[in-house]
Amino acid sequence: MSEQHRQIHFAAHFPGVNQQTIWSDPNAGSQIEFESFRRFAEIAERGVMDYIFLAEGLRLRERNGEILDLDVLGRPNTVSILSALAAVTKHIGLVGTLTTTYNEPVDLARQLRSLDVLSNGRAGWNVVTTTNAFTGANFRKGDHLPYPERYLRAQEMISALEQLWETELGETTTLDSRYFQATATQTLPASPQGRPVLVQAGASGEGRDIAARNVDVVFSMFGEFAEGQKFRTDLDERLEHFGRNAEDLKILPAITLAIGDTEAEAQERAQAIRHAQVSGPNAIYFMEQIWGRELGGVDPDGPLPDFDPVPPTHATGRVPHYGDVEERTALVNQWRAESEAKGLSLRDLAVREYGRPSLVGTPEQIADEIIRRVDERACDGFTLVGDIVPDGLAEFVDRVVPILQERGAYRTEYPENATLRELLGSAAAPSVPLETPERV
Numbered sequence: 001m002s003e004q005h006r007q008i009h010f011a012a013h014f015p016g017v018n019q020q021t022i023w024s025d026p027n028a029g030s031q032i033e034f035e036s037f038r039r040f041a042e043i044a045e046r047g048v049m050d051y052i053f054l055a056e057g058l059r060l061r062e063r064n065g066e067i068l069d070l071d072v073l074g075r076p077n078t079v080s081i082l083s084a085l086a087a088v089t090k091h092i093g094l095v096g097t098l099t100t101t102y103n104e105p106v107d108l109a110r111q112l113r114s115l116d117v118l119s120n121g122r123a124g125w126n127v128v129t130t131t132n133a134f135t136g137a138n139f140r141k142g143d144h145l146p147y148p149e150r151y152l153r154a155q156e157m158i159s160a161l162e163q164l165w166e167t168e169l170g171e172t173t174t175l176d177s178r179y180f181q182a183t184a185t186q187t188l189p190a191s192p193q194g195r196p197v198l199v200q201a202g203a204s205g206e207g208r209d210i211a212a213r214n215v216d217v218v219f220s221m222f223g224e225f226a227e228g229q230k231f232r233t234d235l236d237e238r239l240e241h242f243g244r245n246a247e248d249l250k251i252l253p254a255i256t257l258a259i260g261d262t263e264a265e266a267q268e269r270a271q272a273i274r275h276a277q278v279s280g281p282n283a284i285y286f287m288e289q290i291w292g293r294e295l296g297g298v299d300p301d302g303p304l305p306d307f308d309p310v311p312p313t314h315a316t317g318r319v320p321h322y323g324d325v326e327e328r329t330a331l332v333n334q335w336r337a338e339s340e341a342k343g344l345s346l347r348d349l350a351v352r353e354y355g356r357p358s359l360v361g362t363p364e365q366i367a368d369e370i371i372r373r374v375d376e377r378a379c380d381g382f383t384l385v386g387d388i389v390p391d392g393l394a395e396f397v398d399r400v401v402p403i404l405q406e407r408g409a410y411r412t413e414y415p416e417n418a419t420l421r422e423l424l425g426s427a428a429a430p431s432v433p434l435e436t437p438e439r440v
């Protein structure tokens with residue numbers, strides 16, 4: 001009798017916001033034309049995946065008027081792409097990243113419900129608070145919200161959307177909270193899944209609480225085995241605190257892939273992908289987060305800057321993901337010693353440090369590793385990030401997915417008319433009521 005495995009879930013991430021995309025590869029297609037998105041969706045649906053995922057960068061990153069090659073110039077808006085994909089796909093979920101800081105609830109609720117209705121219950125919202133202060137320049141307020149306020153607003157936004165989504169067609173509801181005062185009439189019916197699936201991608205305590213209290217999936221950055229298990233344990237405790245079942249929150253860390261006929265070939269490929277992903281400007285961008293300041297003029301292929309990191313400022317909007325200034329200075333000093341001993345450039349270090357967690361090996365090795373991680377609850381599957389657009393995941397779908405299916409760890413076909421929440425196999429979290437502040 002075959003072994004019983006926990007069921008694996010996959011999301012397919014169309015890259016383009018951040019460093020994963022390899023622009024220079026001769027096989028890379030357009031990042032902009034709809035045909036790329038259509039082909040990408042077709043591959044993900046052939047792989048029977050739960051959903052397609054689009055990130056969001058509302059403002060392109062630039063330095064001295066030059067746009068960094070981390071971001072795509074020319075990409076259409078997320079909800080428009082996903083709505084178009086709803087027409088050319090049948091089963092797969094469609095998840096878009098939309099910020100709680102720079103949107104208003106009535107409009108956001110309508111956009112997401114429209115996608116949910118058009119796709120017959122396949123929509124999802126990746127709830128982000130936006131880390132980059134420079135995004136504020138696009139908006140009337142022209143500034144970013146301080147960190148704790150971003151999370152208060154995020155919880156209010158989720159509660160407000162739930163209240164709006166629970167309002168019957170033609171019924172009117174009033175939002176009255178710290179950030180939102182509005183009266184709106186429901187203009188759309190509910191989709192078969194009731195309300196869109198919620199995804200969240202933040203690692204702080206505040207971000208984790210938002211996830212445990214409200215959402216269906218966490219798009220995590222903890223893609224290694226031990227850190228994944230630790231993250232799962234932490235979220236399990238938070239879920240219990242909020243009275244939720246652990247199985248109702250799926251964790252799908254971002255992961256890149258390097259597949260080879262032999263392990264050696266896969267390792268070589270992983271190294272080549274990493275180098276191509278971390279271009280000189282990308283290396284500088286990463287290192288600016290460590291130094292907490294702009295590094296324009298620094299040669300990525302030269303030695304490390306001889307000045308020390310500084311605390312991040314509100315103006316740069318760089319979050320201290322990499323520790324406070326003392327921790328980052330200690331890290332830089334350690335790198336200086338290594339760089340001198342081994343002749344490593346700033347970019348060599350960025351390639352080593354910045355590379356996303358990867359699954360590297362033969363198709364059998366990768367399948368074994370995915371099954372092990374899901375069975376041992378380091379995650380529930382992965383958000384797969386191909387290195388090349390749009391065909392980067394085709395090899396995974398054709399060579400790894402069939403092994404997972406043979407071993408009974410992954411679905412072989414979509415259930416008829418399933419909503420995205422049914423594909424995930426989870427129950428929605430109870431709504432968190434919008435709190436009205438006391439007013440004098």
Ligand SMILES: Cc1cc2nc3c(=O)[nH]c(=O)nc-3n(C[C@H](O)[C@H](O)[C@H](O)COP(=O)(O)O)c2cc1C
Binds near residue numbers: 127221
């Ligand atoms: C894996 C991952 C993906 C993310 N994707 C986006 C994104 O596409 N757009 C965005 O504005 N923020 C994105 N973020 C940033 C988060 O929304 C959040 O603002 C950031 O992680 C800081 O939150 P934290 O303090 O809870 O970690 C992402 C974060 C993670 C960890």
